[in-house]
Amino acid sequence: MDAADPLAAIRDRFVLDAAPDEASGGAGVYLDGNSLGALPRAVPGRIADVIAREWGQLRIRSWTESGWWTAPERIGDKIAPLIGAGPGRVVVGDSTSVNLFKAVVGGVRMAGKGCTEILVDATTFPTDGYIARSAARMTGLAVRPVEPGGIADEVTERTALALVNHVDYRTGRLNDLPGITHALHSAGALAVWDLCHSAGALPVGLDAHHVDLAVGCTYKYLNGGPGSPAYLYIRESLQERFESPLPGWNSHADPFAMDPAYTPADGIPRGRVGTPDILSLLALEAALEAWDGVSIEAVRTKSLALTDFFLECVQAYVPPDVVRSLTPQAHERRGSQVSLACSPKLGSSFGQGGTPVAGLVMDELIRRGVVGDFRPPDVLRFGFTPLYTSFADAERAAWVLGEVLRALPEVSSGDAG
Amino acid sequence: MDAADPLAAIRDRFVLDAAPDEASGGAGVYLDGNSLGALPRAVPGRIADVIAREWGQLRIRSWTESGWWTAPERIGDKIAPLIGAGPGRVVVGDSTSVNLFKAVVGGVRMAGKGCTEILVDATTFPTDGYIARSAARMTGLAVRPVEPGGIADEVTERTALALVNHVDYRTGRLNDLPGITHALHSAGALAVWDLCHSAGALPVGLDAHHVDLAVGCTYKYLNGGPGSPAYLYIRESLQERFESPLPGWNSHADPFAMDPAYTPADGIPRGRVGTPDILSLLALEAALEAWDGVSIEAVRTKSLALTDFFLECVQAYVPPDVVRSLTPQAHERRGSQVSLACSPKLGSSFGQGGTPVAGLVMDELIRRGVVGDFRPPDVLRFGFTPLYTSFADAERAAWVLGEVLRALPEVSSGDAG
Structure with a gap:
């Protein structure tokens, strides 16, 4: 899908693919461009x-x-x-x-x-x-x-x-x-x-x-x-x-x-x-x-393809009934982000007082290099910026999300499955 | 006066003394810090x-x-x-x-x-x-x-x-x-x-x-x-x-x-x-x-000394009755700028349609490397920023102002003298 993406080369206009360095956040999958867009190379x-x-x-x-x-x-x-x-x-x-x-x-x-x-x-x-x-x-x-x-x-x-x-x-x-x-x-x-x-x-x-x-x-x-x-x-x-x-x-x-x-x-x-x-x-x-040279229509086409593909990957890699999408399936009602609500069954996971489980899940995703964000009480947000987000990014994010969720005791024991 | 100035070294914290290059504005006397302050070296x-x-x-x-x-x-x-x-x-x-x-x-x-x-x-x-x-x-x-x-x-x-x-x-x-x-x-x-x-x-x-x-x-x-x-x-x-x-x-x-x-x-x-x-x-x-390490009281002391000295230099270098200060003489009523109103006698100088003479005088000052600004209808403003303005700056500005004004036909012919 990335090889066929007409916008794939636009990614080079952004600072994204620094040497992997988890501590600096320089590498990994950045799906928080709906909060703060990545740095365009022309700016510095x-x-x-x-x-x-x-x-x-x-x-x-x-x-x-x-x-x-x-x-x-x-x-x-x-x-x-x-x-x-x-x-x-x-x-x-x-x-x-x-x-x-x-x-x-x-x-x-x-x-x-x-x-x-x-x-x-x-x-x-x-x-x-x-x-x-x-x-x-x-x-x-x-x-x-x-x-x-x-x-x-x-x-x-x-x-x-x-x-x-x-x-x-x-x-x-x-x-x-x-x-x-x-x-x-x-x-x-x-x-x-x-x-x-x-x-x-x-x-x-x-x-x-x-x-x-x-x-x-x-x-x-x-x-x-x-x-x-x-x-x-x-x-x-x-x-x-x-x-x-x-x-x-x-x-x-x-x-x-x-x-x-x-x-x-x-x-x-x-x-x-x-x-x-x-x-x-x-x-x-x-x-x-x-x-420059990018049409907003091409961006929209890629945005829908990215969010469709991410939702497919979530279905493939995340155990059933652990998260559900709040984002409409219908293309004409979907923006360029996917919001996943965590199941109430995860309520006790991680065990730290006060922080909702979705916040802890997002913390763990970020620790593993997948950056989205959390909105209370239970929403994981993933933003897809067609200028620089790849289909590989979407797949990796869903895969890591599956890993993080499968590691929760309620999921691994089958309680939420 | 600059040798005795306790704030003289602070000037080095700013980008001011670039190689003389009239076209770039990099050199000269900058007396427009009351509109846009100079670049501090820590910023870039x-x-x-x-x-x-x-x-x-x-x-x-x-x-x-x-x-x-x-x-x-x-x-x-x-x-x-x-x-x-x-x-x-x-x-x-x-x-x-x-x-x-x-x-x-x-x-x-x-x-x-x-x-x-x-x-x-x-x-x-x-x-x-x-x-x-x-x-x-x-x-x-x-x-x-x-x-x-x-x-x-x-x-x-x-x-x-x-x-x-x-x-x-x-x-x-x-x-x-x-x-x-x-x-x-x-x-x-x-x-x-x-x-x-x-x-x-x-x-x-x-x-x-x-x-x-x-x-x-x-x-x-x-x-x-x-x-x-x-x-x-x-x-x-x-x-x-x-x-x-x-x-x-x-x-x-x-x-x-x-x-x-x-x-x-x-x-x-x-x-x-x-x-x-x-x-x-x-x-x-x-x-x-x-x-860092600068007191606002020391800034005030230098500001008053700078504006006093500039007014003295204007009196010494500018022909009488060509400009008059709108800025109060009394220290307790003076800010950190000097505003000079041009005499109405200069009204016809330069001869260009529409632009007030004070605006043309300021254009010529800037061309000669002394940057202040102009406020309609007749005011030349010179701002003194004690962190970086020197007494030599103040003297040079008054000297160049005298040169510019003496070159006006009304002044050189003695009409405004």
């Missing part, structure tokens, strides 16, 4: 130059001469094709949480006057719910949690917008972006999508599906580095109505006029806030070079 | 290791094993002594504008119920005013601009807080932090200070003067790099009452519990929002090593 040299020459020698001149000032929009335009957006619709900067605040408040201000509520994905990554509640408190609306699958039935004429995760962080379920967006629009509400777990793993189609606002991080499938800046998408036709709750000087129509009165910039720079974080932005820009 | 090696080993090899494990997760508070504690704060009162992350929003909204929520207004420094850097107006709009208050010197007279029992710049970005005037803070407290209002142009240049004394909230950037006198993250200070006794308008998951009491209900963390982590921007944070941490 680029950042060394940014620091030594652009900052160290040119200093302040780099704001113009090295293109620092325009980096948020320039890099936004490089992310745009990966999420189905035209140029001038994506701006990079701030954290996902900060961009969620801009999107939700900005969305409420564009919604109809009589709106009283915001719908929030009931299974959302927590920060979306926290920020939506703050935005609602500050705009006089209420928040109502709704399962993504129920939004079409729950949206009313009082709904300003719904904030929904494209891929569920815990289960890897892919929510129906076109259908939910259409249902929201039919009721006069806006659609605000969180793309953290989908961007870079599958086609999103923001423009094609008329999404109003979207945010996402860049450190998962976009491999921008730890805490790299997030982005904000604003549908082109809504940009002139977007009123940011964070109108920092970078979003002014003429920032260096130092005007005491605020006049928002035209277009997507209106989504900027303060001075952009150049080291992290330019690391992200270098990381995006890994996408 | 540290960031190379962060990228290659912590991200490239350890990957996700670095969130715990490399101390990434706790970086915002750890680095806050390293900035704290420079601004007179005890440990646990400063958290690093987000831009200055975002932290201003947290501070102003958080401050309004702690203020008395009957408060109806926010006072904002009428001479503020623009972003403070823009963000204060947004915060006021979202909390139902009004904004009233007041000159810092008039705050004691203007504050009333309806004032929730005042947001004031410690050092004025345009003129270099140092505002009376102890006096204004005391006046605000006497009227029952909170004091929120913007330290962007003072932190790292002079003692601030946040704890000693009972400041309530403060924010500042780290890329000026703290040399953290372009767009490096800002910080938020919350007075210890107010922390449990601080309600962030940006309650991202990093500010949760137990972030990895992934709790749908928000419970704020105790202490200063409550000021966090989203995932911290690790490359920029750790560059800042390395940059702060330049402060």
Whole structure:
């Protein structure tokens, strides 16, 4: 399968195959790119130059001469094709949480006057719910949690917008972006999508599906580095109505006029806030070079093949009934991760107080060189990044998982079998 | 003066004295550290290791094993002594504008119920005013601009807080932090200070003067790099009452519990929002090593000596009445920059359409290796960073300024003399 993989050579654009050294984590199988993407080879040299020459020698001149000032929009335009957006619709900067605040408040201000509520994905990554509640408190609306699958039935004429995760962080379920967006629009509400777990793993189609606002991080499938800046998408036709709750000087129509009165910039720079974080932005820009010549459709094809194959291997190598997949079997409802829930029968294994067994299983996997992650109470998450994950990686991960689970007393004695 | 300077050796901790190369900007006199601090020598090696080993090899494990997760508070504690704060009162992350929003909204929520207004420094850097107006709009208050010197007279029992710049970005005037803070407290209002142009240049004394909230950037006198993250200070006794308008998951009491209900963390982590921007944070941490063994009092002594000497040299080398200093002569009202306003008599010089003459003078200074900056309509700014600026730098800058100004037709013909 690896020999037939058209993306196989892209792996060389990443630092992955260091000399085996378990202590350093340099080798092994890395299936946590859905939390922190691996290091693209283009980053170290680029950042060394940014620091030594652009900052160290040119200093302040780099704001113009090295293109620092325009980096948020320039890099936004490089992310745009990966999420189905035209140029001038994506701006990079701030954290996902900060961009969620801009999107939700900005969305409420564009919604109809009589709106009283915001719908929030009931299974959302927590920060979306926290920020939506703050935005609602500050705009006089209420928040109502709704399962993504129920939004079409729950949206009313009082709904300003719904904030929904494209891929569920815990289960890897892919929510129906076109259908939910259409249902929201039919009721006069806006659609605000969180793309953290989908961007870079599958086609999103923001423009094609008329999404109003979207945010996402860049450190998962976009491999921008730890805490790299997030982005904000604003549908082109809504940009002139977007009123940011964070109108920092970078979003002014003429920032260096130092005007005491605020006049928002035209277009997507209106989504900027303060001075952009150049080291992290330019690391992200270098990381995006890994996408040169890669189509998101090819990535999706490989992603589904990888997760299909991993699920097959789990079935082959892991004793029955010890884990079960929370990730949908249906391709149209699957993101690029597989989440396995540990059976309650494993509850007493390892015997260490307080730590759920799934956490201990993941610790042991990592010790054996297979890096995924654990989400309470019982979920083992394995992320598949088609740019660098191989089919051999998927098989080895399932094999080692089988070994670790078979070593548990409940499994080896047949109690859970 | 340089031979007698106890801080002279600290200059070696920065990349400044590269081989003269006008085109690269590598040599010359750098007096723009009040906009972007020079590169500390500790940064390139540290960031190379962060990228290659912590991200490239350890990957996700670095969130715990490399101390990434706790970086915002750890680095806050390293900035704290420079601004007179005890440990646990400063958290690093987000831009200055975002932290201003947290501070102003958080401050309004702690203020008395009957408060109806926010006072904002009428001479503020623009972003403070823009963000204060947004915060006021979202909390139902009004904004009233007041000159810092008039705050004691203007504050009333309806004032929730005042947001004031410690050092004025345009003129270099140092505002009376102890006096204004005391006046605000006497009227029952909170004091929120913007330290962007003072932190790292002079003692601030946040704890000693009972400041309530403060924010500042780290890329000026703290040399953290372009767009490096800002910080938020919350007075210890107010922390449990601080309600962030940006309650991202990093500010949760137990972030990895992934709790749908928000419970704020105790202490200063409550000021966090989203995932911290690790490359920029750790560059800042390395940059702060330049402060090892340096007292802020020694920095202040040298800063005043530098600006005194520069003003003397300007008087000696620049023809009379061509420029005048906007920066106060009195030490207790002077920051660490000198702002010179160009005489209106120079209005027609250079003859290029649209660009104010002061902008053209600064362009010519930069061409001759003296880097300051220009703020419209007529201000030449020269920043003095005591960690690396020498007295020889100050003299050369004044000398070159005299040369540039004497070459103007209005000056050489005696019209402006």
